[in-house]
Ligand SMILES: Nc1nc2c(ncn2[C@@H]2O[C@H](COP(=O)(O)OP(=O)(O)OP(=O)(O)O)[C@@H](O)[C@H]2O)c(=O)[nH]1
């Protein structure tokens with residue numbers, strides 16, 4: 001009997017949803033940073049073996065939006081609850097349960113889908129803290145399973161996958177067995193550039209960044225020539241992103257090219273153009289341009 005199903009991974013920003021997804025897949029398909037609101041699109045990944053196909057959805061962290069981009073992100077995450085077989089709610093035992101978590105749990109009460117509570121980052125926490133958080137959350141919601149894990153070192157992740165499988169209905173193989181994700185290479189390349197910017201820049205600068213891949217072509221020698229446009233919101237931000245004598249942009253380009261080479265398994269020549277688009281995060285036309293599209297994602 002073949003089992004399959006859709007599993008969404010939700011939670012507040014920065015709890016480690018994308019790290020967990022990458023660990024499960026054994027491959028880096030979703031970008032990760034220590035800044036909240038790293039993930040902006042729903043990213044589907046597919047894990048297939050002889051008996052199961054699990055289709056995961058990594059979602060943006062649910063937060064109180066302050067601009068149209070944030071509204072779009074939160075809507076993607078909350079829409080992901082609807083057509084799934086299992087919901088993985090990720091929380092951090094070292095962060096107090098807040099209004100954000102209660103808001104999410106309220107929404108989950110109305111739908112009849114099993115929910116697992118995954119307490120992540122236990123490598124950074126204490127047994128008491130985990131036990132206490134577990135108690136606080138259980139008082140608010142009837143979770144089907146509660147699993148403390150570390151997505152960073154993989155502790156208990158195998159157990160989590162087993163429990164996921166147990167909760168899958170009988171079903172078809174939705175996707176070909178060698179398909180890992182529904183997002184295109186070009187999208188992942190843009191995300192890698194954005195990840196390096198997120199990691200290297202600070203304060204409000206990285207949150208106002210969008211990346212669009214202008215062109216990506218492989219020449220006769222197998223080298224990928226990639227041109228990326230990196231958009232920011234202010235002239236002052238552009239200066240920071242380029243840095244003194246171009247030093248920051250050089251770093252972003254170097255680290256991004258290294259990761260893109262790993263992804264494409266070939267040499268990469270990356271050129272990044274920094275451009276200013278004032279307040280794009282509140283501009284419906286530009287949001288659409290940058291791929292934050294209603295009804296359609298990741299293309
Ligand atoms: N120590 C520790 N750090 C972790 C663990 N899981 C994730 N992190 C770190 O937590 C930070 C956030 O991780 P992400 O995977 O980007 O979190 P996210 O929930 O996807 O965040 P958003 O996309 O912003 O909603 C990164 O710096 C990760 O390296 C863990 O198990 N242990």
Ligand SMILES: [Mg+2]
Pocket residue numbers: 017018019030031032038039059060061
């Ligand atoms: Mg994420």
